[in-house]
Amino acid sequence: MYRSAKLIAAALLCAGVPVYAQDSGTEPLTAAAADAQRQLRQTFTNLTFEDFGPAPVKGPIYQAIAGGRVIYFAPDSQHLLFAAIYDKNGVNLTALAQDASARKRLGAINPADALVIGPANAPKVIEFTDPDCPYCQALERFWLTKAAEGKPVQRLVYFVSGIHPQAAAKAEHILCSPDPQAEFRAIYSGARPTSLHKCQSGAAKVARDAETVRKMGVSGTPTLLVDGKLISGFQQAELEAFLESKAQKPNPIP
Incomplete structure (x- = not known):
């Protein structure tokens, strides 16, 4: 598909696909990060994670629609994310939001x-x-x-x-x-x-x-x-x- 948008950033936001984050090297995880890793593995047991570490995205993340596509914005770190968010049951919440937006625009x-x-x-x-x-x-x-x-x-x-x-x-x-x-x-x-x-x-x-x-x-x-x-x-x-x-x-x- 031809798109005008370009991929600017990716983040841990994509829980339904293999996770790629900043390499933590040999440094030990903080207590909060270790707890997050444990929750990730316990929640998404059907996935295998090769690495885990801090992502470049900081602060809250907001959802927006651009060009008919759902995108996410992290103002604290100025990152724009093109991603798909899945809940723990495997439901693609991004796709649901995109479909709802399309139905709203059907009047056009x-x-x-x-x-x-x-x-x-x-x-x-x-x-x-x-x-x-x-x-x-x-x-x-x-x-x-x-x-x-x-x-x-x-x-x-x-x-x-x-x-x-x-x-x-x-x-x-x-x-x-x-x-x-x-x-x-x-x-x-x-x-x-x-x-x-x-x-x-x-x-x-x-x-x-x-x-x-x-x-x-x-x-x-x-x-x-x-x-x-x-x-x-x-x-x-x-x-x-x-x-x-x-x-x-x-x-x-x-």
Whole structure:
């Protein structure tokens, strides 16, 4: 997935993955650190920890949303953390917070303004995409494969035009073509037309999509909303599970 944010810091905050902290060397742990290490091992018994020591992050940590993504800030040490917080039961609290934030922003999406691809009676997904994003192209191949297997979806498509320089022009070309769905598939399959279609309605739709992207805080492609859940990037396993869950169920509108 393409993202505008860069990883600035990592910390002991990630309890669901192996912990990397400042090497404590041969210095003995303080009583508080030794107690913390003991609690860590007792709480997360399914993990093996090779090292334990002080992290560079100091003071309280606060949660924020940036670009649709949950981040954490430690003002005392001026650290920004891109991490996932898990509770002792293995629940990803960061993912839950991100999903809740996405649901709050659903009001920014106008379904009537989407480029609709797929049959009306199929499970619906909201998709933010970029014609020049290789992961979006891989997602397109995935949808085509699933449709051929008898598992189609109806996609409400919005174009992200702020990442690649030709994305807006290609999106307008798709929208201004006689058959936008067919041209969408062609462009995402690697077609390179010698000239790109232009039209006022297509340009207006690209501009509206850009405003929707801004309001939603979408910063990478592809980004999907599936049953109200935010999926960042082409996460094939999650999409397979979604399609499987819909196989014997009626289709709710997201």
